[in-house]
Amino acid sequence: MPRSALTGTRIRERRMALGLKQADLARTAGISPAYLNLIEHNRRNVSEALLARLAGALAADPAALAEGAESALFEGLREAAAGATAAETPPESDRIEEFVGRFPGWAALLGARQARLAQLERTVETLSDRMAHDPHLSDSLHEVLSAAASVRSTAAILAETEDIDPAWRARFHANIHADSERLAEAAEALVAYLDASAEGETGLSSPQEELEAWLAAKGFHLAALERANPPDPDTVIAGAPELATTAARKLALAHAARYRADALALPLEPFRAALAEHGPDPARLAQVFGVGLPVVFRRLAALPADAGGRPAGLVACDGAGAITFRRPTPGFALPRFGAACPLWPLYQALSRPMAPLRAVVEIAGRGGGRFLAYAFCQPSHPQGFDGPQVLDAWMLILPEPGPAQPGDLAVGSSCRVCPREACAARREPSFLAAPD
């Protein structure tokens, strides 16, 4: 049975292993027994400070109790190991836990380096791709060189020809003038283009990552857009330090527009009331409000933190399977680059537009957990009968407490680092020989 990745459960297990009463542990940690009970049943998040106090009282390492941080670290370390070439000494992948336990600092450093490396590789690939294939860049360069050739040639004539006919001189002056203008414009356009692209592609994050960082800072809840008279979307995103690039700001504006539409369809207070009455059943909520499933998924994942409990995870993909939205939830790793696990209900739903799916999934590997996933694919025809069908698939991720059951769907995060053997949908070999 895979060990639970949930902090509350681990705290409970540790407490019971030590034979401590809830009341005693709560008192030591400075909280009420009722609150500790909620924590142990994973109904409340634990702050860093509180986790440190509880860990102290339980004589445990806070990192050992913490969820999410660990699974992300393990994911990163597996990726680093997967990237090892044949020439390098292979890492002792069956001893990852020991490595993290004994050298948390080195492990964290390696994980961080791997993340940075992946980002840089992607940037380099994008840049070299661009130089080779970017028609705009190619045209711009051609324009600059042609104009420069004309100016050079004409200027040389004027400078070096002694008895040049006045009519010719006038003509050549006019030509130089025209071509200099052209050259100036082409050079400016080139610089602006390179500047704009460099911003987006050689910066520390991609625009999508910047958007996600901003949303994470806001807890994915944009309170300003919940109001009856919300401010301009530009105001909502103004001054956000996470949104450094123009592309990220564009994505953020699009997100804000959709958020506002969702908030109008499912206003916060009635939604919370319905949630209290019916529970987090997306189909029921969709019926009650007369809206589609994707709106309900998004609203569930946009609830303010004070609603308590763990935030719902949410992931979306387009018709090509590319991930277009990520709200991670601890224990369910969402790959940063490249393709995800084909067994995700998200992709099963993608292949069956309009058919809602629900499955309990179990994530492979150390630090993975058990989740209830709802998935739905919404087709649309923005250009009418003559245009293409555009697919938009969503998957809502809620925690599912309890031990693994035979009916659970076994999934991973991405094939390369997934330890599952005998998986029908495996796309590429994992560097791991045997499951954790």
Add this chain to the structure above:
Amino acid sequence: MGKRVLLIEDEPNIIEAIGFILARDGWQVATHSEGTAAIEAIRRETPDVVILDVMLPGRSGFDILSEMRADTGLAHLPVLMLTAKGQVKEREAAERAGADRFMTKPFSNAEVLASVRELGGVT
């Protein structure tokens, strides 16, 4: 001198500048500004040297050159190719296609003149 040069180039100001330089040197200069009818222009003008730009509207200079080399009537004509990209790839492609000389923009007037004179057998 009486030698004829055909300049196949679509940039009007470059045509004027090169045309001026060559005419001053005694060349009879004919010009053609696009690719689709370039082969006809070569046959019609019967030049001693051809200056051929790679990027032409309608047809690429490489294409035109390949056709020239495959045509018994035109295969012997010396060709100076002009391009705005100076990469090794382009140079090799020009040699394979059968160019006698290859020059990148922006070029120097003196070099163009020297090359054309060489190709035309003018001392």
